[in-house]
Amino acid sequence: MAALLDVRDLRVAIQAERGAVYPVQGASFSVDREETLCIVGESGCGKSVSMLAVLGLLGRAQVDAEQLSFAPTKEAVIDLGSCSQRELRRLRGRQIGLIFQDAAAAFNPVLPVGDQLAEPLRVHLGMSRRDARRRAVQWLERVGIIEPEKRAKQYPHEFSGGMLQRAMIAMALICEPSLVIADEPTTALDVSVQAEILDLLNDLKRTQHIGLIMITHDLGVVAEIADSVTVMYAGQSIERASKQSFFQNLKHPYSQALLACTPNWKQGRASIEPIPGAPPALDHIQTGCPFRFRCPHAWQRCEQLPPAFDDGGHMARCWLLDSDVDGPEHRSRPL
Numbered sequence: 001m002a003a004l005l006d007v008r009d010l011r012v013a014i015q016a017e018r019g020a021v022y023p024v025q026g027a028s029f030s031v032d033r034e035e036t037l038c039i040v041g042e043s044g045c046g047k048s049v050s051m052l053a054v055l056g057l058l059g060r061a062q063v064d065a066e067q068l069s070f071a072p073t074k075e076a077v078i079d080l081g082s083c084s085q086r087e088l089r090r091l092r093g094r095q096i097g098l099i100f101q102d103a104a105a106a107f108n109p110v111l112p113v114g115d116q117l118a119e120p121l122r123v124h125l126g127m128s129r130r131d132a133r134r135r136a137v138q139w140l141e142r143v144g145i146i147e148p149e150k151r152a153k154q155y156p157h158e159f160s161g162g163m164l165q166r167a168m169i170a171m172a173l174i175c176e177p178s179l180v181i182a183d184e185p186t187t188a189l190d191v192s193v194q195a196e197i198l199d200l201l202n203d204l205k206r207t208q209h210i211g212l213i214m215i216t217h218d219l220g221v222v223a224e225i226a227d228s229v230t231v232m233y234a235g236q237s238i239e240r241a242s243k244q245s246f247f248q249n250l251k252h253p254y255s256q257a258l259l260a261c262t263p264n265w266k267q268g269r270a271s272i273e274p275i276p277g278a279p280p281a282l283d284h285i286q287t288g289c290p291f292r293f294r295c296p297h298a299w300q301r302c303e304q305l306p307p308a309f310d311d312g313g314h315m316a317r318c319w320l321l322d323s324d325v326d327g328p329e330h331r332s333r334p335l
C-alpha cells in the first residue's frame, strides 16, 4: 500500500540574484498515518525548504523528484509534482495541515481567533458561518483551551504563546486532514508548555489517524515524539531509521556529532561538543560527501558522493558503511 506521503530524491534549485542555489539536493522520506516522522538537522540543511517544495509553496523554484506522492485514501494516490497551484491550494488546509513555528506571526492580528479557525471550514468544506464558528469553539476546547466560547471572540494578542500554539494546532486539524506538517512548533515555548504541546500532538495523531511530520533541530523532541527519523545535511537525507534503531545505533558521523551537541548533564555540569566548521555553501551541486570538511573520519574516498547503505531499514550515506572499505588501511590517506 502506498505511504501517506512518499518523497524520493527531491531536488530544489532557486535562481537568486547572484546565481543559482540548491537548498535541497536529494531528500527522501516517507510517512504513514498514525506515524510521526521527525526531520532533523542544523538550520539551513533544507528541512523547511523540502516541506515548502512538497506543498508547492516555493514560487518559481525548480522542483524535481523521482517520487512525490500523497495518498490521502487507499484509492487516491496524488502526484504532487504534477498538481496545478489550484489543486495544491485545495489540498493545503484541507488534506494537509500546517503548524508554523511562530504562531503569533501566523495569525492575523486584527481578526478574532475563532473567525480565523472557522475560515478553512467555510473555504474547504463550504460550512455556514454559524456551523463553522461552532466547530471552531469545539476545536479550541479539544486542544485544551479553557472558556473556548470566550476565547474564540478574542484577538491573537490576548492569547499567551502556548495558547496561541494550541489554537494554531486546532486550525491545522480543523478540516481533519490526513497529514500535518509541523515546522519547529515548540521552539518558541518554554519547556513545560513544550511538553504539553508534544503530548497534545501525540494524542491527536492517534485519535485523528493523521500522519505527522515534525521538523526540528532538537533531538530531545525526537526522543519524545518520533516513530521514525530522517537526518538532513546540506540538503540531503543522510540517515533514516526507526527511532529505536536511530538512538541505539547512530551510523552517520554527522548524526553522532549532532547527538554530542545535545547538552549532557554530568556531575551538575552540561558538556557539549560543538561540531567544528560550518555546513557547505549550497551554490553548487555537491560532488562528494557534503560532511567531509567537518568529519573526523574523512579520507580520499569521501570526495565521491556516498550511496545509501541500507541495513534492515536503517539507511545512512557514509563510506564507512561500505563493507569493501572497512579496514583502516583503506583510510590511510586522510583528506
Ligand code: SF4
Pocket (backbone or CB within 6 Å): 252, 253, 254, 289, 290, 291, 292, 293, 295, 296, 297, 298, 299, 301, 302, 306, 317, 318, 319, 320
Ligand atoms: S563519507 Fe566520509 S566524510 Fe562523509 S561522513 Fe562518512 S567518513 Fe565522514
